[in-house]
Amino acid sequence: MKFHPVVFVLIAYGITAVIALCVTLIVKVIAFSVRRKESAPAGGAGPESKGGAAK
Amino acid sequence: MNPLELFQGIYTFFQTEPSIAFGRLLLVALGLLFIYLSYKKVLEALIMLPLGIGMIAVNGGLMVMEAGHVGTLFVNPMAGNFEELMYYLQIDFLQPIYTFMFSNGLIACLVFMGIGAITDIDILLARPGMSLFLAVFAEFGTIATLPIAMAMGLLPNEAAAIALVGGADGPMVLYGSLMMARNLFVPITVVAYVYLGVCYAGYPYLAKIVPKRLRAIEMNPRAIPQVSAGAKFAFCIATFTILCFLFPVAAPLFASFFVGLAVKEAGITKYTELLSGPILYGSTFFLGFTLGALLGVDIILDPVVLKLLVLGMVALTLSGLGGLIGGLVFRKMTKEPFNPLVGLAAVSCVPTTAKVAQKCAFAANKKCMILPYAMGPNVAGVITTAIITGVYISGLKFLGG
Numbered sequence: 177m178k179f180h181p182v183v184f185v186l187i188a189y190g191i192t193a194v195i196a197l198c199v200t201l202i203v204k205v206i207a208f209s210v211r212r213k214e215s216a217p218a219g220g221a222g223p224e225s226k227g228g229a230a231k
Numbered sequence: 232m233n234p235l236e237l238f239q240g241i242y243t244f245f246q247t248e249p250s251i252a253f254g255r256l257l258l259v260a261l262g263l264l265f266i267y268l269s270y271k272k273v274l275e276a277l278i279m280l281p282l283g284i285g286m287i288a289v290n291g292g293l294m295v296m297e298a299g300h301v302g303t304l305f306v307n308p309m310a311g312n313f314e315e316l317m318y319y320l321q322i323d324f325l326q327p328i329y330t331f332m333f334s335n336g337l338i339a340c341l342v343f344m345g346i347g348a349i350t351d352i353d354i355l356l357a358r359p360g361m362s363l364f365l366a367v368f369a370e371f372g373t374i375a376t377l378p379i380a381m382a383m384g385l386l387p388n389e390a391a392a393i394a395l396v397g398g399a400d401g402p403m404v405l406y407g408s409l410m411m412a413r414n415l416f417v418p419i420t421v422v423a424y425v426y427l428g429v430c431y432a433g434y435p436y437l438a439k440i441v442p443k444r445l446r447a448i449e450m451n452p453r454a455i456p457q458v459s460a461g462a463k464f465a466f467c468i469a470t471f472t473i474l475c476f477l478f479p480v481a482a483p484l485f486a487s488f489f490v491g492l493a494v495k496e497a498g499i500t501k502y503t504e505l506l507s508g509p510i511l512y513g514s515t516f517f518l519g520f521t522l523g524a525l526l527g528v529d530i531i532l533d534p535v536v537l538k539l540l541v542l543g544m545v546a547l548t549l550s551g552l553g554g555l556i557g558g559l560v561f562r563k564m565t566k567e568p569f570n571p572l573v574g575l576a577a578v579s580c581v582p583t584t585a586k587v588a589q590k591c592a593f594a595a596n597k598k599c600m601i602l603p604y605a606m607g608p609n610v611a612g613v614i615t616t617a618i619i620t621g622v623y624i625s626g627l628k629f630l631g632g
Contacts, residue, residue: 179629181378181387188622189367189374195477195618196363196611202469203359210462 239294243301247293254528255290262286262523265425274428275583277512278401278519282424285523305524308334308417325524328517336409338518339402340487345511346402346581346613347491348503354607356458356466361561361604362577366611368557369577372397372550373619380542385535387630388412391623393539396423397546398616399430399580405518406484407620411627417525418536422543424522427580430547431587434575437551438591441559441571447596448562448570452603464496470614478621485617550578554608576605579612 179187235242244252265283269276289305296302306325310316319326332338355362373394380390392412395404396419404423408416438446471489475482494502530536558574572592576585585605592599 177629178631181381181390181630184626184630185374185377188619188626189370191622192370192615192618193367195474196367196615198473199470199614200359200363202473203356203466206462206465206469207356207458210459210465214459 236295240291243293243295246295247301250532251528254531255293258290258526258528258531259287262290268428273432274425277515278424278522279428281516281519282421282523282526285520286526287523289524289527303524303527306521308525325521328521329525332514332517333521334409334413336406336483338514338521339406339409340483341510341514342402342518343484343487344491344506345514347488347493348495348506349511350488350492350495350581350610350613351606352463352466352492352496352610353458354455354603355610356463357456358604358607359611361565361573362607362611363615364561365554365557365574365577365608366579366615368560368574369550369554369579369608369612370398370615370619371553371556372546372548372578373616375549376542376546377623379545380538381630383538383542385538385542386412388627389415389535391627391630392416392419393422393542394546395616395620395623396426396543397550398612398619399427399547399550399578399584400613400616401427401518403484403613403616403620406481407624410480410624415535415539417522418530418533418539419543421522421526422539424519426543426547427583430551430578430580431583434551434578434584434587435591435594437548438555438572438575438587440552441555443595445559445562445571446592446594447599448568449596449599450568450570450573450601450604452600454567455603460496460498464493467493467496474617474621478618478625480624481617481621484620488613488617547578551575554578554584570599570601570604573601573605573608577608577612579609579616581609581613582606584612585609 233242262283265274265279268274269280269283289303292303293301304323306323306329307319308329310319316330320330376394376397377390380393381387388411392408392415395407401424405416405420408419467489471485474485491506494506554574554577555571557577558571562569562571570592572588576588578584585602588605589602592601
């Protein structure tokens with residue numbers, strides 16, 4: 177299969193845009209999971225410290 | 232015996248055709264110009280100074296060799312079979328560097344490792360949407376130049392290689408041209424490096440298409456959220472893995488760039504120092520010097536070089552325009568104050584175009600500080616150019632290349 181150069185570059189541009197979108201999503205997912213991890217210990221610390229105080 | 236034979240560099244002027252003698256003089260003059268402009272900091276001295284010296288040496292130091300033919304003691308890129316290669320490896324002092332570092336793209340990968348180790352990805356991760364949106368726009372030159380080059384009579388592989396100049400990454404152009412158009416990799420890479428050097432002086436004129444009131448828009452650097460080291464490290468590894476699966480042909484480039492980034496983000500100081508110091512500057516020096524020594528008179532006598540000069544300029548201009556248009560579009564889309572000049576930084580050429588964007592913004596408004604924002608699209612530009620390089624190398628067969 178052989179493409180016209182204009183069609184080829186449009187496909188190449190489309191692929192680049194899609195992968196750039198995927199990279200953006202990767203960053204968002206990483207940022208989300210890091211935020212969740214950071215907030216989890218902070219959330220977990222409350223009951224533990226309360227428990228400690230009760231003892 | 233002709234007394235001039237004592238001074239072989241001059242003697243060989245009379246032993247070759249007038250066009251070759253004139254070409255030699257022209258290249259020596261060009262080498263002197265590069266050295267002068269590097270000294271004056273108009274061109275990137277790190278690469279253009281050794282390149283200029285290499286050009287003078289190889290075009291001045293022509294001598295009559297054993298079999299009566301004219302040559303130099305620098306490098307012979309045309310050495311074909313094993314015996315010939317072994318001969319030149321023992322005679323030409325830059326031949327080992329060319330054979331073991333250029334012809335396999337190693338030097339481009341070493342430069343990329345160093346670039347990775349000095350690249351700051353904080354803004355890219357803090358503002359991924361903006362950074363990659365602008366970077367895609369700023370690839371316009373890389374995309375549009377390919378059909379233009381083919382319309383000008385270049386073969387698909389040559390057209391794809393020169394189009395990569397629009398991505399404004401020297402090592403990427405070197406790697407891409409070695410993979411796709413080995414016969415033209417010297418002029419294409421030299422064109423790329425010369426134009427990238429000229430970007431700093433030329434892009435401010437291009438930036439004037441944006442109205443001054445928009446160029447003067449202030450952005451608050453404190454509004455950029457902090458990114459943890461863990462997130463940056465995870466991003467490096469995840470993106471690198473996916474890109475390697477997608478484009479194995481460009482995997483050496485991805486591996487080089489992301490290993491530099493990963494080492495930096497993992498906090499391995501010794502490796503970071505190694506990659507960002509001796510490896511980056513050592514390979515950049517030999518890249519410039521060997522490129523200069525490869526720029527013999529036979530290169531400029533090739534009529535295709537004139538087309539490459541035009542196409543290189545077209546590619547970088549269109550990429551700059553694309554970045555600025557992307558900046559104007561993004562400004563319409565976002566609610567925050569946004570300076571469209573940030574789009575210019577998406578052309579990549581780390582960190583030159585980011586500095587140009589800041590320079591233009593500062594000229595319009597002395598309180599304007601957009602450099603922290605500009606670094607995001609600047610780094611994103613490296614990633615999008617690497618993707619397009621992978622697409623072009625992998626997809627050449629669909630163009631009949």
